[in-house]
Amino acid sequence: xxxxxxxxxxxxxxxxxxxxxxxxxxxxxxxxxxxxxxxxxxxxxxxxxxxxxxxxxxxxxxxxxxxxxxxxxxxxxxxxxxxxxxxxxxxxx
Amino acid sequence: xxxxxxxxxxxxxxxxxxxxxxxxxxxxxxxxxxxxxxxxxxxxxxxxxxxxxxxxxxxxxxxxxxxxxxxxxxxxxxxxxxxxxxxxxxxxx
Numbered sequence: 001x002x003x004x005x006x007x008x009x010x011x012x013x014x015x016x017x018x019x020x021x022x023x024x025x026x027x028x029x030x031x032x033x034x035x036x037x038x039x040x041x042x043x044x045x046x047x048x049x050x051x052x053x054x055x056x057x058x059x060x061x062x063x064x065x066x067x068x069x070x071x072x073x074x075x076x077x078x079x080x081x082x083x084x085x086x087x088x089x090x091x092x093x
Numbered sequence: 094x095x096x097x098x099x100x101x102x103x104x105x106x107x108x109x110x111x112x113x114x115x116x117x118x119x120x121x122x123x124x125x126x127x128x129x130x131x132x133x134x135x136x137x138x139x140x141x142x143x144x145x146x147x148x149x150x151x152x153x154x155x156x157x158x159x160x161x162x163x164x165x166x167x168x169x170x171x172x173x174x175x176x177x178x179x180x181x182x183x184x185x186x
Contacts (some may be wrong), residue, residue, distance in 0.1 A: 042132045
């Protein structure tokens with residue numbers, strides 16, 4: 001069985017994603033990866049910080065990666081560059 | 094002499110901060126720390142990615158830290174929590 005341990009941050013309220021992360025951990029998964037692109041990057045950091053400080057104080061940030069990907073755009077044939085972040089959060093004990 | 098190697102990301106256009114980072118490196122500094130709070134976090138990642146991919150291809154992300162700090166707020170005596178990010182960018186060779 002593949003572990004579905006990634007939470008993509010989008011336009012919903014921050015607490016929806018906090019709940020999604022907590023729910024993942026409650027299924028027994030040890031590591032959740034929080035991913036976001038563009039302006040949602042700030043929200044991804046908020047989600048991790050709220051989980052870590054308020055809901056699951058044993059959890060720790062294992063790794064943070066950033067990068068750039070090309071996204072299709074109607075107006076520009078070559079696409080546009082969008083930054084992304086991936087934060088690996090460990091459940092801890 | 095203290096090295097003034099930190100760039101704080103605020104509300105100016107992204108390219109202003111890209112230029113600030115490049116300027117720091119051009120003074121001979123090996124490591125620039127890019128700091129941002131709240132919604133500026135996404136812009137901090139953009140700045141690092143633009144420097145890395147377009148202007149200084151030798152540079153590499155050495156470390157990324159995230160955290161939370163209390164900020165004073167008129168409406169709430171206890172203050173509000175704001176997320177921050179600190180990205181250490183190494184000039185490279």
